[in-house]
Amino acid sequence: MKIVAVTACPTGIAHTYMAAEQLAKAAKKFGHTIKVETQGSMGIENEISQAEVDAADVAIFAVGIPVLNKDRFAKIKVLEVGVQEAIKKPDAIFEQLGK
Amino acid sequence: MSRDLQFVFPLKNGFHARPASAFQELANRYASAITVVNEMSGATANGKSTLALVSTMTKEGDRCVVRIDGPDADRAADAIRMFLDETLPHCDDDLPAPAIQAGGRVPRILRDTHAAVMHGIPVSAGIACAPAHPVHARRLSLPPAAADSAGSREECERLHHALDVLESSYRSAPARRGTEAEIAKAHLSIVTDVEFRTELESGITEHGLSTGQAVIRTAERYTALLGTADSEYLRERAVDIRDVSSQIMDAAYGAPAEAHEAALTKDVVVVADDLTPSQFMGLDKHFVKGLALAHAGATSHTVILARSLGIPCVIGVPDAVLHLAAGEIVVLDAVRGIVVTTPAGPVLAFYQAEKRTQERIAQRLMVHASREARTADGTRIEVAANAASVEEAEKAFRDGAEGIGLFRTEMLFMDRGAPPTEDEQFAVYAATMRAAQGRPVIFRTLDIGGDKGVAYLGLPDEENPFLGYRAVRLYHAFQEMIDAQLRALLRASALGKAKIMIPMIASVTEVRAMRAWIDRIKEELVAAGIAFNPATEIGIMVEIPSVAFIIDQLAPLVDFFSIGSNDLTQYFLAVDRGNAKVRALYSSFTPSFLRLLRMITDGAHRHGRWVGMCGELGGKIPAVPLFLGLGLDEVSLASPGIPAMKERIAQFSAAEGDAILARALACETPEEVETALAGAAATRLSGKPLIDGSIIVLESENSAKALVIRELVSALHADGRTADPDEVEEAVWRREETFSTGIGFGVAIPHCKSAAVMSSSIAFLRPAKPFLWAEGDEDPVNMVILLAINDAAAGDEHLRIIAKLSRKLMHDEFRAKLIGAPSPSDVVAALSEAMQ
Structure with missing residues (x-):
């Protein structure tokens, strides 16, 4: 599967990046390709383009605050989870995607 | 002849001992009978008796009448009218207002444990945990020999002898200074009080008592009367009666062991x-x-002594503190201004830790105390202290003061019945010069009037005291008093680098007049063959904005300028900072004000004059880059802040100061200036690395979330990464409330972004005993990493590093390395590697 993901948390110092790392690690383990955009204290990094969204099968939002530029994801199936969930149980997210 | 005078009682503490004794003193100068009637309560009192007046329980706002009847009623009435209008309203001026409630913020642990906290005002910083030791007036008890000759003539003689002994000992009290003399005076008015004496005598002659019994009966009567007073202050004055009574007892029978x-x-x-x-x-x-x-003035001699000895002190504590039993453990937190009674275990543990933190900070800063203040690139700026007494000056020099930038001489003039003599003043100025050992001391001539009243000057009440009759503006009306001060100051100039500074100057004319005045005094001294330094520097306070525009005209007439930032700010911005409704508009960081400061310093330097700053802004450590940018030659502040001020000065270069000042001058609001300063501190701060060994705790004894967070925050405090640990702690908890920062894998990463963090930091702690970070967590945490980020650091390199570290923490091998690291330096190494 081709996945795009966005992570974001209230302070934007740490959880955003931890979740991004976990999603990337787990995706690899499940044999998916993934691009994770972080919306944290450093601003938007590793930004996902509209073309990348259009080419993807599914989007994951691991967030604790509203996602910026959300309209990019208007036409794609989005799985929204808590940022903590992505950190603590990333595998569960991908298991759910498989269903 | 008789006259009636109506008045409304003006003092919020009621008709207590001090105004009553002043009234009685005046009334006793006239033959007429003088009676005070409180029309609200109907209470009537002999105006010649302090106790009778006090017993009327007159409160603020009560309508009263003074009835004067006798041969000199007219003269008496005129004098009393003047007293009621001009002296009485000032009788309370230097008393602390009752029921002072300080800020109210307490450390989190006190809220969490519902600790019993009393608020006061910290006047000498520090922390103490120890048993309470109440000191109060002695209890009265009958000496064994007291009842022998009750009711007899010998008893009357014994009583009169005792009263005479006491009276003469009080009368010799003016030789004492300040507070002591004032208390002696209040006690004297009790001993000589007509009603008090009559009461004592009638105890013996009419009730057949002994002196001792009569004293006890009289003391009980008056303390009971005062004890039911509505005013807290009046109730407290019962102490004076008990004090005097026990002294009569001692004088009559000898002091018991x-x-x-x-x-x-x-x-x-x-x-x-x-x-x-x-x-x-x-x-x-x-x-x-x-x-x-409970009731001590911030400027009382006891407080000044405590400060000079470094003994923590909180004043304005509620009366409940007096009910503490001897030996009951209390915590005195004179950093925050609170007293904690019956502190629970966690509170004691918290304060023990706080004390250790304070000691670590003191140690860190002490190296700076003895150093000359210089910027990172070697530019010299003098760091001096503000003082109001010899004791404070001595303490200041121990704290590392390089001079006294402001010696407030008005303290010598307050709390007493008449101005100090030249010799009395000289003794204080000379002792200060001796303490200075060649370092400069700037003595400010009398700055009184306005909000600082002194009853004996008989200054009128003013609608606008800050714009009125004060400081240099009233010197001409008190020529002898100012002559004496100038003579005493010039005499002190023979003993070292004494300088004279004139307050409230607005014009060239005033400076010319003062120079001529000082020249005249110098001639007198020369004529009398008295030594002084003829080149004694004369300077002025810059506190009226007009001065900023005539620096060129003033420079030839003065040797130095010293900026009084408090008054200058309030005059410049037209804001009374005592007025809660407009206080928010008062800030010395207002960009227009900073531009004014630059005008002053540039002007002074263009004309080759020295310029210092002695107001509150001069004590603000975050403002150091501004001081450097302005090119101030000196800052003067309360002495405990001196080591930290020197440390901060050493962290910036003069050029950085220029750049930061330029940025501040371009800001539009004081908040922007403060943010710019916080940012400057964050980026510049001593080049503190994000992490180092001093903020790593291994084998912590704490194994509870709240304690661990505090321990980490205290580590930042001790290492100079925050000056406000309570606020950092609150910020961490505010973040914690959105959702717990336990991330699983035995790791918690509490964090915050706060202006109270001066230097972004990663603090690390391993508890000896793993514990659950939050209810419902599966794994206990064995590693806590506190990420404390400076508010102004958004987008900076530190955040990038922390983002990297956060990702790294998701990897098992990295966590294992942190868990297994045998020493703090191994932790630093592992973390640093991850952040590369």
Whole structure:
């Protein structure tokens, strides 16, 4: 599967990046390709383009605050989870995607 | 002849001993009968008796009448009218307002444990945990020999003899200074009080009592009367009656052994209503770890002594503190201004840790105390202290003051019945010069009037005291008093670098007049063959904005300028900072004000004049880059801040100061200036690395979330990464409330972004015993990493590094390395590697 993901948390110092790392690690383990955009204290990094969204099968939002530029994801199936969930149980997210 | 005078009682503490004794003193100068009637309560009193007046329980706002009847009623009425209008309203000027409620913020642990907290005002910083030691007026008891000749003539003689002894000992009191003399005067008015004496005598002659019994009966009568007063202050004055009564008893029968305070044998926190300097000096200071005082003035001599000895002190504590039993453990937190009674285990543990943190900070800063203040690139700026007494000056030099930038001489003039003599003043100025050992001391001539009243000057009430008759503006009306001060100051100039500074200057004319005045005094001294330094520097306070525009005209007439930032700010911005409704508009960081400051410093330097700053802004450590940018030659502040001020100065270069000042001058609001300063501190701060060994705790004994967070925050505090640990702690908890920062894998990463963090930091802690970070967590945490980020650091390199570290923490091998690291330096190494 081709996945795009966005992570974001209230302070934007740490959880955003931890979740991004976990999603990337787990995706690899499940044999998916993934691009994770972080919306944290450093601003938007590793930004996902509209073309990348259009080419993807599914989007994951691991967030604790509203996602910026959300309209990019208007036409794609989005799985929204808590940022903590992505950190603590990333595998569960991908298991759910498989269903 | 008779006259009636109506008045409304003006003092919020009621008709207490001080105004009553002043009234009685005046009334006793006239033959006429003088009666005071409180029309609200109907209470009537002999105006010649302090106690009778006090017993009327007159409160603020009560309508009263003074009835004067006798041959000199007209003269008496005129004098009393003047007293009621001009002196009476100022009788309370230097008393602390009752029921002071300080800020109210307490450390989190006190809220969490519902600790019993009393708020006061910290006047000498520090922390003490020790048993309470109440010091109060002695209890009256009948001496064994007291009842022998009750009712007889010998008893009357014994009483009169005792009263005479006491009266003459009080009368010799003016030789004492300040507070002590004032108390003696209040006590004298009780001993000589007509009603009090009549009451004592009638005890013997009419009721057949002994002197001792009569004293007890009289004391009980008046203390009971005062004890039911509505005013807290009046109730407290019962102490004076008891004090005087026990002294009469001593004079009549000799002092019993237990009259002397039992010697201290272990550490205590002294709790008292007020403590006279002699009571305080009588205690073994080695064991006095702190003072909690209900009614002491911030400028009372006891407080000044405590400060000079470095003994923590909180004043304005509620009266409940007086009910503490001897030996009951209390915490005196004179950093925040609170007293904690019956502290629970966690609170004691918290304060023990706080004390260790304070000690670590003091150690860190002490190296700076003895150093000359210089910027990172070697530019010299003098760091001096503000002082109001010899004791404070001595303490200041121990704290590393390079001079006294402001010696407030008005303290010598307050709390007494007449101005100090030239010799009395000279003794204080000379002792200060000796303490200075060649360092400069700037003595500010009398700055009185306006908000600082002194009853004996008889200054009128003013609608706008800050724009009125004060400081240099009233010198001409008190020529002898100012002559004496200038003579005393010039004499002190023979002993070192004494400088004279004139307050409230607005014009060239005033400076010319003062120079001529000083020249005249110099001629007199020369004529009398008295030594002084003819080149004594004369300077002025810059506190009226007009001065900023005539620096060129003033420079030829003065040797130096010193910026009084408080008054200058309020005059420049037209904001009374005592007015809660507009206080928010008062800020010395207002960009227009900073531009004014630059005009002043540039002007002074263009004309080759030295310029310092002695107001509150001069004590603000975050403002250091501004001081450097302005090119101030000196800053003067309260002495405990001196080591930290020197440390901060050493962290910036003069060029950085220029750049930061330029940025501040371009800001539009004071908040922007403060943010710019916080940012400057964050980026510049001593080049502190994000992490180092001093903020790593291994084998922590704490194994509870709250304690661990505090321990980490205290580590930042001790290492100079925050000056406000309570706020950092609150910020961490605010973040924690959105959702817990336990991330699983035995790791928690509490964090915050706060302006109270000066230097972004990663602090690390491993508990000896793993514990659950939050209810419902599966794994106990064995590693806690506190990420404390400076508010102004958004987008900076530190955040990038922390983002990297956060990702790294998701990897098992990295966590294993942190868990297994045998020493702090191994932790630093592992973290640093991850952040590369």
